Amino acid sequence: MIVFFDNIVNARDLGGMPAADGKHVRSGCLLRTAHLHDATDKDLLRLQEEYQLRRIFDFRSLGEEQFLPDRDVPGATHHLLPTIDMSEERLTGQAIPQEAFLDLESHIVNYSFYPETQQMAADMYPSLIRSEYSQLQYASFLRLIIETPEGGVLWHCFQGKDRTGWGAAFLLSALGVPREEIIADFDLSNTAYIELIDRLNSEVEARGGGENEKEVIRAFMGVSTNNFRRTLELIDREYGSMTDYLREQLFITHDDIHILRKRYLTQ
Numbered sequence: 240m241i242v243f244f245d246n247i248v249n250a251r252d253l254g255g256m257p258a259a260d261g262k263h264v265r266s267g268c269l270l271r272t273a274h275l276h277d278a279t280d281k282d283l284l285r286l287q288e289e290y291q292l293r294r295i296f297d298f299r300s301l302g303e304e305q306f307l308p309d310r311d312v313p314g315a316t317h318h319l320l321p322t323i324d325m326s327e328e329r330l331t332g333q334a335i336p337q338e339a340f341l342d343l344e345s346h347i348v349n350y351s352f353y354p355e356t357q358q359m360a361a362d363m364y365p366s367l368i369r370s371e372y373s374q375l376q377y378a379s380f381l382r383l384i385i386e387t388p389e390g391g392v393l394w395h396c397f398q399g400k401d402r403t404g405w406g407a408a409f410l411l412s413a414l415g416v417p418r419e420e421i422i423a424d425f426d427l428s429n430t431a432y433i434e435l436i437d438r439l440n441s442e443v444e445a446r447g448g449g450e451n452e453k454e455v456i457r458a459f460m461g462v463s464t465n466n467f468r469r470t471l472e473l474i475d476r477e478y479g480s481m482t483d484y485l486r487e488q489l490f491i492t493h494d495d496i497h498i499l500r501k502r503y504l505t506q
Contacts, residue, residue, distance in 0.1 A: 240266070241427065245279040247272050249399040249431040251424065253407065259415025262504040267291075268391050269503060271407050273399035274299065276307035286312045286393070293390030296380050298322040298402040307397075315393075320380055322402045324372035343459060344435070348442045351455035360458035364470040367405060368484075369477075377409055378489040384410065385495050388502075400428035400462045408471075412481045413491055413499050422468055429461040436461045 242250040250273070254266025267290055275295070278286075286292045292315040297304055300321045309317060350356045367373050384392055396402035404425045411421050429436060436456055443452045457463050471481070478484040485491040 241430075242270070244272075244282045244285065246277045247275060247282050249273045249428055251427065253411065253424070256411065256416050256420055256424070258411075258504050259500055260504075262415075262500075262506055264411075264414060264416065265503050265505045269410065270391060270393040271399060271403050272393060272395045273403075274307055274395055274397055275309040275312070278310045283310060283312050286391075287314055290391035290393075291389075292393055293387050294318060294383060294392045296320055296383070296392070296394035296406070298376070298380075298394065298396040298406065300325050303397055314390075318379075318383060320376045322367065322373050322376045322396070322405070324370060344439070347456060347459050348439055348446070351443055351452040352446070352448060356455055357451050360455045360463065361466060363401065363458060364405070364463075364466050365473055367402070368470060368474060374488045377406060378491075380406055381409060381413070381485075381489055381491055381495075385498055398428070398432070400432075404428060404462060404467070408467075409485065409489060410499075413485055413496050414503055415500065418471060418481075422464065422471070425462060425467050426464040429457065429464065432461045 240252045240255055242252050244250055249271075251271050252266055253264050253269040253271065256264045258264055270286075270290060270292075274297075275282075292312050295309065295312060295315050295317045297309060297317060297319045298321065299319075300323060301319070302325070304319055311317070380394065394403055394406045407424060408421050411424070412418075439456045439460060440453050443456060454463055454465070458466065474481055474484050478487065485496075
C-alpha cells in the first residue's frame with residue numbers, strides 16, 4: 240500500500256499483501272521508503288506515533304549516508320547496513336564514473352548508449368544476490384527484525400527501490416507472500432518515479448535509442464522489473480529456491496520464519 244508523507248518519497252506499507260496460510264501481512268509494521276534526510280517534523284512524528292518505529296535500516300553506502308544523513312526518529316535505532324561492497328566496485332571498475340552518480344539525471348541519457356553501462360544494468364541484481372558481502376548485510380537486516388519483538392521497522396536506500404526492493408523481497412518471501420505479489424511491489428517504484436523515467440526515455444528516443452537504452456534508464460532511475468524477475472529465476476537455478484537461499488545464504492531457520500509469520504501475519 241502506497242503511503243503519502245510530506246517529504247518521504249516512494250513509501251509503502253507492506254500491510255495487506257497476501258501471505259502464507261491464507262493470511263495477510265499486518266499493516267503498520269513493515270515500511271519501505273527512500274531516505275529520510277528530507278523528512279519533515281510531521282513525517283517524523285507520524286513514524287513515531289502511527290507506526291511506533293523501533294528500527295531503521297539504511298542500505299546506503301557510508302558516503303551516501305554522510306552526504307544525506309537520515310533525520311532521527313525518536314524511539315527508533317538507526318542501523319547502517321551498506322548492501323553494496325564499494326571497495327569491490329572500485330576494484331572492478333565502473334562504466335559510469337563515480338562523480339556522475341552525484342548528478343545521475345544529467346548523465347544517464349548519454350551513458351545509456353554505452354554497451355558497458357547496459358551490461359552494468361543487466362548485472363546489477365545478479366551481482367547483489369551473489370555477493371557474500373551483500374548476503375551478510377541482508378542477513379543482519381533479517382536477524383535484527385527477528386530480534387525486534389514489537390513496533391514497526393523501516394528500511395531504505397537512496398531512492399528506496401533496488402537495494403530496498405531486495406530487502407522487501409527477502410522478508411516477504413519469508414512471510415510466504417507469492418512471487419507475483421513481490422514482483423508487483425517491486426515494480427511500484429516505477430510508479431513513484433514515472434515522470435522522470437518517461438522524460439528521460441523520451442530523450443533516449445529522440446537520440447535514436449531503443450529498448451536497451453530504455454532499460455538502462457529504468458535500471459538507474461526506476462527499477463528493471465524484467466531483470467528482477469530474471470534474477471529471482473536465477474536464485475531458483477543456482478540456489479534451489481528462494482527458501483533455500485534464505486536458509487543457506489541469509490541464515491534464516493524454520494524457527495525464524497515461524498517467529499516472523501506469527502508477528503507480522505494476520506487473518
